Amino acid sequence: MKTLIAIPAFNEEESISAVLEDLARHHPLDHVIVIDDGSRDSTSQIARNAGVRVIRHPINLGVGAAMGTAFIFAAKHGYEALVQLDADGQHRPEFLSVLLEQVGVADVIVGSRFAGGGKFKTTFARRGAQRAISWVVSSYARTHLTDVTSGFRVAGPRAIELFSRHYPVEWLGDTVESIILASRQGLTVREVSVTMNERAGGLPSQSILKAAMYTGRIFLILVLAAFRSAPPSVINRKKVVKSK
DSSP states (O other), rough: OOOOEEESSSSSSSTTHHHHHHHHHHHHHGEEEEEEESSSHHHHHHHTTTTEEEESSSOOOOHHHHHHHHHHHHHHHTTTTTOOTTTTBHHHHHHHHHTTTBBBBBEEEEEEEEEGGOOOOOHHHHHHHHHHHHHHHHHHHOOOOOOOTTTEEEOOOOOOOOOHOOOOOOOTTTTTHHHHHHHTOOEEEEEEEEOEEEEOOOOOSHHHHHHHHHHHHEEEEHHHTTTTTOOOOSOOOOOOOOOO
16 A cells, blocks of 8 residues: 655654654655645754655645645555654654554544543643544544544545545644544544654644634534535545455
């Protein structure tokens, strides 16, 4: 299965070298791209020095836009699976095989920090917001999800086809809203248990205020989605067959 690892990055010079070094033990770097989303540091140069292809945005557009670029690249070059791997060192490449073995069983596979009793450390307020959002999105996607804000995930062929044409670009839209979009297009979503690290460098993209605002925004989107018809299908409806 032709697999692309896409790493969105913004000012991650402190961690990107170690991330790529660890990744090289599990996946060939000639099938890895770093989407430098307007970094003002040496993120791009470090990635290039490691032998990785870099696509650079001239300004910071957000993770959703970075992943939209990655999906366009994947579709153009005939990839059958795309893995999102963060540049901050949280996502552990040894779990790539756990995610990829589900391609063909589902269209979008999410690596969950909390499935199976996972004890990933987070604040009480943020974990409460995540649980509330996950419960609602699980109902919408008709499957049990515990970590819908996780960026460690895989998109199979039909998801690549969909997301290369349309991908949410609002803050954290690459996580929750992409699951909603996939579900509305009839794609299947599944999660698997993974272990994640604390950030190795850089700054987190969330604050308590942002988490609260985002929770309210997501609930509004879900309410509105319940009252509007699904968008026209843009994907091949061929039945998913598990890869051998």
